[in-house]
Amino acid sequence: MLCTKCKNPIDDNAAICEWCGHESKLPPPPPRSNYNEVNTPNNTTRGGSNNNPNYRPPKPNNYLAFAIISLLLCWPIGIGSILYAVKVNSAYKAGNYSEAQSASASAKKWAIWSIFGFIIFYILSIFSTLIK
Numbered sequence: 001m002l003c004t005k006c007k008n009p010i011d012d013n014a015a016i017c018e019w020c021g022h023e024s025k026l027p028p029p030p031p032r033s034n035y036n037e038v039n040t041p042n043n044t045t046r047g048g049s050n051n052n053p054n055y056r057p058p059k060p061n062n063y064l065a066f067a068i069i070s071l072l073l074c075w076p077i078g079i080g081s082i083l084y085a086v087k088v089n090s091a092y093k094a095g096n097y098s099e100a101q102s103a104s105a106s107a108k109k110w111a112i113w114s115i116f117g118f119i120i121f122y123i124l125s126i127f128s129t130l131i132k
Contacts, residue, residue: 057097060104062088067107070114077117081110 001012005022015024067085071078084107091100 059092060088060101061108062086062104063107063111066111070111070118073118074114074121077110077114081107081114084110 001010001014001024002008003010003017003020003022004024006017006020008017008019010017010019010024016022017024062085063081064085067078067081070081084103087103088100088107091097091103
């Protein structure tokens with residue numbers, strides 16, 4: 001905003017010009033509503049990261065039930081799934097959202113590998129009993 005008397009730049013909320021001491025006749029602008037900035041995920045920068053400190057992305061699925069089932073079916077591989085499933089919650093609470101997303105994907109991957117390992121082992125055990 002410019003001072004109406006000396007035309008020097010002044011702050012938008014200033015009531016008096018710091019250059020000439022002239023009182024500003026304009027009322028200060030109304031405060032901006034930050035509802036859209038705080039409550040929606042649309043406040044992002046070019047890189048896609050959110051620049052609002054109050055915004056938390058949704059918590060990724062930890063696949064803990066899937067990990068427990070995979071642990072019961074094929075325990076050596078299912079242990080990795082359990083470890084990553086637990087890591088999702090701790091990383092999310094610490095604010096490491098990308099690490100939580102990565103741990104979620106790893107928990108799902110290890111659970112799927114564990115179930116496929118069980119299926120392959122089960123099929124091989126059936127064939128071994130049929131061959132004898």
